Amino acid sequence: MAGIYIHIPFCKQRCSYCDFYKTTQVLKKPELVKAIITELKTRKTWLGNSEVKTIYFGGGTPSLLTTKEINAIIETVFLNFKVSDNPEITLESNPDDLSQKQTANLRQTPVNRLSIGIQSFQNDQLEKMNRRHNASQAIDCVKQAQDAGFSNISTDLIYGLPNLSMKTWEHDLEQMGKLNIQHLSAYHLTYEEGTVFDTMLKKGSIKPIKEEASIQQFKTLLAWAKSNGFEHYEISNFAKPNYYSKHNSSYWRQEKYLGIGPSAHSYNGDMRLWNLANLGKYLNGINENEKYFESETLSEIDKYNEYLMTWLRTLWGVNIEKVGELFGQYRRNSLVKSLKPFIDANSLYMKEGCAVLTDEGVFITDTILADLMILPNEE
Ligand code: SF4
Incomplete structure (x- = not known):
């Protein structure tokens, strides 16, 4: 069994905590989609005979893709790889990108799982994180997706934020419990080198929360998960029975995966390969048939x-x-x-x-x- 990850690196603005490879050059989207299709065709031997059971659009912001672009990429996967019946196909999305019409259109594509980046239900925290949406947009986005017929929805939350009180965290979890979602990824904030939060921390303009508060917030999360019927199946991941992320589980279960797009990583059991985290160099490499990745053989x-x-x-x-x-x-x-x-x-x-x-x-x-x-x- 194997998975394919497609990295869409565009973001309209940069979130304060994020160190993923991203760029604001959204105008290059058509060129990127073309390059992704070429890369998929040229790397069809990476997975050997393994059957593809998951496709994951991550980012960046894959919800910036049109349904035509999504369909073209998925069709290329089906034409060039052995794909299992009914694969899990996930698309990460930001609440402000999915209007009612876009969600309904998305439902007409083979995408059958949405991962929605909510992060918090507190507008002041969302502002500090430089997110583009507010709490009510996040709630509406989940409801819209459910109305459109999506029945496998994952959301993200961040805890351990500076000044996040227990009361606020409990409120966030309570709100999440009302949304009737199938999967939750809850991450403790980490101050990654080069992020806005890291710079603020170094300047002393924000303070990390105390260790006891971190532990308390994690314990509250575990208790919430138990009482809301979620299984804790990975450090930061919780799912209703039968709704574990098949794609992410394949990373933790060391199955093969193929990463497509700038900065995407691939693994086949013996080797790791990572595409350059630079859109221009990646596009140039694909278009000019030059090397656009680094690799290592695993000892x-x-x-x-x-x-x-x-x-x-x-x-x-x-x-x-x-x-x-x-x-x-x-x-x-x-x-x-x-x-x-x-x-x-x-x-x-x-x-x-x-x-x-x-x-x-x-x-x-x-x-x-x-x-x-x-x-x-x-x-
Ligand atoms: S968290 Fe998502 S939307 Fe925000 S900058 Fe990172 S990749 Fe872009």
């Missing part, structure tokens, strides 16, 4: 580390016997030894032969991984 140690990093994030956890099968008994046995102190400290627990994070363990995921992973020159 055995890289593969072992990635196995731990991806599976530990999930509710399935790290399968001890699978580690033995893939990396040998020596690795398996030393992993078992390294896991023990974390199991004793209730940061991990064993479930059907797999080491899984406890709710407390989630807070120290990086510490656990740093201890379990192997350094390139360590043996």
Whole structure:
């Protein structure tokens, strides 16, 4: 099984927390769509014989694409790859891009899952984040999508924001609970290098929230998820039964994926490849048949580390016997030894032969991984 990710890098304005590759050169959209179609045709061998079960339009802002452009890209995938019956096809969207008419038109395309970037139901927080929509637009957008017939909707929220009080966070979650959505991605704010929030933090004009408040907000999120029928299946992801994101799960389950468009990453089990995070260079590379990507072949140690990093994030956890099968008994046995102190400290627990994070363990995921992973020159 495999997935295809399509990166649409255009944004009308830059959100204060975001470090994804994006550009405001929306006028180049027709040229980008043409290049994406060319790249799809030229890279059809990357996935080997694996069947494509998910297609994901991410960004940037894929909701800036017209339905004609979306259909042309999906049609190219179907013509050039082996696609499973009824693949999951997700499109990320911003609430202000989807009018009632656009949502209804989108429903006529093969897109069957929407991921809507809500981030907050507080207008003052949305302004600080430099989002282009307000809280009522976000609520209307979800309702419009439901009225148009979308029955698989994911939304995003951000917590751990400066000055986000518990009361406000509880209100955001309560509001989310009323929307009858199937999936929620809830991320703690991180101050990524080069973002507006990072600059403000360095200048001292904003303060990060206290660690105890972060922990409290995460615990409130877990309690909300439980009482609203959501399963916590990855550190930041929650879904109603049968509505896990198949596309994102394939990353964490180490299935193959093909990334198309500027800055998109690809993985086939032995190699990683990433397209240049520069629209001009990407377009030039595709049009002039020149190199537009970098790549690396994964060593055995890289593969072992990635196995731990991806599976530990999930509710399935790290399968001890699978580690033995893939990396040998020596690795398996030393992993078992390294896991023990974390199991004793209730940061991990064993479930059907797999080491899984406890709710407390989630807070120290990086510490656990740093201890379990192997350094390139360590043996
Ligand atoms: S969060 Fe989304 S809309 Fe905002 S700048 Fe990043 S990619 Fe663009």
